Amino acid sequence: MGFFRFKLYFILISFLIFHRCLSDTSGMRPVVLMHGINGNAGNMKHFQEWIQEDSPDTYVLDVELGNGAFDSIFGDITKWALDFIEIVGTDEVISEFGSFNLICHSQGNMFCLYYIGMHNSSYVKEQLPDYDLDSFPTVYNYMSIAAPAAGFFGDDDSFEMIGLETNDIAKVGGSIIYTPYILQLLVNPSGYWRDPMHLDVYRKLCLFLPILNNEISHPDFALNKQNRMSLNYYKMFGSPNDGVISPYQSTWYGYFKEGTLEEFVTAEETDTWENVGLKDLDEAGKLEFVDSGMCHTDYLYEDTGGKAFFEKEMKDYVIN
Numbered sequence: 001m002g003f004f005r006f007k008l009y010f011i012l013i014s015f016l017i018f019h020r021c022l023s024d025t026s027g028m029r030p031v032v033l034m035h036g037i038n039g040n041a042g043n044m045k046h047f048q049e050w051i052q053e054d055s056p057d058t059y060v061l062d063v064e065l066g067n068g069a070f071d072s073i074f075g076d077i078t079k080w081a082l083d084f085i086e087i088v089g090t091d092e093v094i095s096e097f098g099s100f101n102l103i104c105h106s107q108g109n110m111f112c113l114y115y116i117g118m119h120n121s122s123y124v125k126e127q128l129p130d131y132d133l134d135s136f137p138t139v140y141n142y143m144s145i146a147a148p149a150a151g152f153f154g155d156d157d158s159f160e161m162i163g164l165e166t167n168d169i170a171k172v173g174g175s176i177i178y179t180p181y182i183l184q185l186l187v188n189p190s191g192y193w194r195d196p197m198h199l200d201v202y203r204k205l206c207l208f209l210p211i212l213n214n215e216i217s218h219p220d221f222a223l224n225k226q227n228r229m230s231l232n233y234y235k236m237f238g239s240p241n242d243g244v245i246s247p248y249q250s251t252w253y254g255y256f257k258e259g260t261l262e263e264f265v266t267a268e269e270t271d272t273w274e275n276v277g278l279k280d281l282d283e284a285g286k287l288e289f290v291d292s293g294m295c296h297t298d299y300l301y302e303d304t305g306g307k308a309f310f311e312k313e314m315k316d317y318v319i320n
Helices: 002-026 041-054 069-073 077-089 092-097 108-118 122-127 156-162 166-172 199-205 221-229 248-252 278-283 306-313
Strands: 031-034 060-063 099-105 138-145 233-238 287-291
Touching (some): 041 306, 077 092, 092 099
Parallel strands (some): 099 138
């Protein structure tokens, strides 16, 4: 009888230990990855490997929009942002947890920022009427890598990757880039092409970034700011060595000064600093700008320092 009782206690204790371990691992916050332009979900696979080396049970969703590289260049960027909201917001694991950490590279940050600020906006509710968007999971920590956060005004080298001659585009400015139903709905980067020589046209006709960064009045202005301010931590990585984002200051919401291609303004000198809650996040100690010294794609690979940088600057913010 004593032996039977001992076995019963042993089984019970083992079950409790197993249950505790299971609860601990399932308590890890999911992570969402989003790749950049001219790429696919495979570009972010190393982040998943690095995360799961340290935390094998952390659920990682590596998002693909459309069919990879081609669809990362061509299409309506707002449509892809809606797809991103639907994919992430309806994921069963992430939905059950209720929040997730986010790592986005390059253009992928446009979709990530749209999710953070606008996932439950009146416009998105109109476009995705079958979902309770107010109950969609929220972003906890956000790691922004080489983002065109304040827009992009590239040079020939930067735009060779999508087959465009930037100097020719710059000459015509808003007359083509900002024409709705032409490039705005056909080429993703036109949604965040921010021509410092034609900012009046940009603010009037560009369909994506002026709304995302609250540069103009729109019905979800206050909600966008409130949602962004709800982040637990917002960390932005950029570098003068980036080589793709132009100007590189855009990764930290800086940009060309209006009307010039030589002078720059910092984030704190822009309306965006106040309009999307960056000032509030900064004052709360939840905002950080990091000069990585890295090139645009160095973050993605171990042999270019990506893994060491991830472990130093990101790991503690995405494994929690």
